[in-house]
Amino acid sequence: MPALKIAIDGPAASGKSTVARLVAERLGGFTVNTGDLYRAVSWAALERGLDPVRDAAGVVAMLAELDLAYRIAEPGRLRLHLNGRPVPQEAIRAAAVAAVVSHVARLPEVREWLRQRQRDCCALGTVVMEGRDIGTVILPDAPFKFFITASPMERARRRLAQPGEVAAGATVQSVAAEIAERDRIDSSRPVAPLRPADDAITINTDGLTPDEVADRVVGVIRGGPRP
Numbered sequence: 001m002p003a004l005k006i007a008i009d010g011p012a013a014s015g016k017s018t019v020a021r022l023v024a025e026r027l028g029g030f031t032v033n034t035g036d037l038y039r040a041v042s043w044a045a046l047e048r049g050l051d052p053v054r055d056a057a058g059v060v061a062m063l064a065e066l067d068l069a070y071r072i073a074e075p076g077r078l079r080l081h082l083n084g085r086p087v088p089q090e091a092i093r094a095a096a097v098a099a100v101v102s103h104v105a106r107l108p109e110v111r112e113w114l115r116q117r118q119r120d121c122c123a124l125g126t127v128v129m130e131g132r133d134i135g136t137v138i139l140p141d142a143p144f145k146f147f148i149t150a151s152p153m154e155r156a157r158r159r160l161a162q163p164g165e166v167a168a169g170a171t172v173q174s175v176a177a178e179i180a181e182r183d184r185i186d187s188s189r190p191v192a193p194l195r196p197a198d199d200a201i202t203i204n205t206d207g208l209t210p211d212e213v214a215d216r217v218v219g220v221i222r223g224g225p226r227p
Contacts, residue, residue, distance in 0.1 A: 004029065004126045005141070006221065007134035010148035011194060012182050013155035015205045015213065019148055020130040022214035027221070029126030030078050032070060034134065035101075037114050039092035040068055040082055042101045052100040060109040068114075070121050078124070093162075102182055105132075106189040132186055135197030144221050147196035148213065150205045152176045152183075201226055 006023065010016040017033055024031040041059070042052055044066060050058045066083065073079035073086075080087040091097070104110055111133075118138045121127050129138065135145035150158075156176035186194035196202055201220060205213050220226055 003122075004221070005122055005139050005143065006126075006128045006217075007139045007142040007145040007197070007200070008128060008130040008148060008217075009132055009134050009136070009146070009194070009196065009200065010130075011132070011155070011186065012179055013159040014148045014150045015158065015210060016130045016148040018210040019205075019213045019217065020128045022210055023217050023221075024126070024128040025076070026214065026218050027126055027128070028076070029128055030072075030076065030121070030124055032078065032118065032121045032127055032129040034114070034118050034129060034131030034138070036080050036087070036089075036092060037068060037117065038101050038105045038110070039097050040080060040087050041066070041110060041114075042097045042104045043087075043092045043094075044082060045104065046096060046100070052103045056103075056107055059104060060107060063110065063113050069117060070124075072124065078121070102185045106185065106191070108191045111137075111191055132194045133192035135200050136195065137192045140197070144217075145197045145200040146217055146220075147200045147202045148205060149202065152179050154206050155179050 004027065008016050008020045020033070021031045045052050045059050045062060048062060050062065052059050068080070068082050070078040071081050115138060118129065121129065131138070135142060135147070153172065153176055156172045156179055159175050159179070160170065160172060183194070203213055203216060
């Protein structure tokens, strides 16, 4: 099979990251989690003592100091590097980063700065790229586009099951409220709002295992019926 570009979009905690990884494994390609790029920029800002919520200008100015790129770590796996060093997953997935990443992601200068860095990943081979604007902005020419979603309560339960991603004492209800606010911010931003591409296949993952969702995605890519 020739190298493919596959776009998977969806809101926070919809399961798209797990599905993208499974699809890439089955197709012998790479997964590109574009959300980690925004998390890495947010983490870099916090490490420099910036407040991304109140100091957008500081975040934008900081970009000139950053070298952020995915590199092949081993066959079938990419690793995100910031200024020549691997980015620690536990750091960019901390609650402090989660609290500000939407504010960073809504900055047009940040999105433009990251756009070509995301597209460059396609030179590495078959790429399953997941995020919030892949099918609409980053890879509008991708032959396969999917929009993965789930109910807010289901997404809250998934987020609670991921250690370190929520603040201590969080409940399903509080996390669901945070997710709803994240959806509001992502869907209403003036630049690259969260929405399915016009030609994307939408899959609601409520009641489905990640393997079942990946089966549907791979089935379409291999010429099967659309779900």
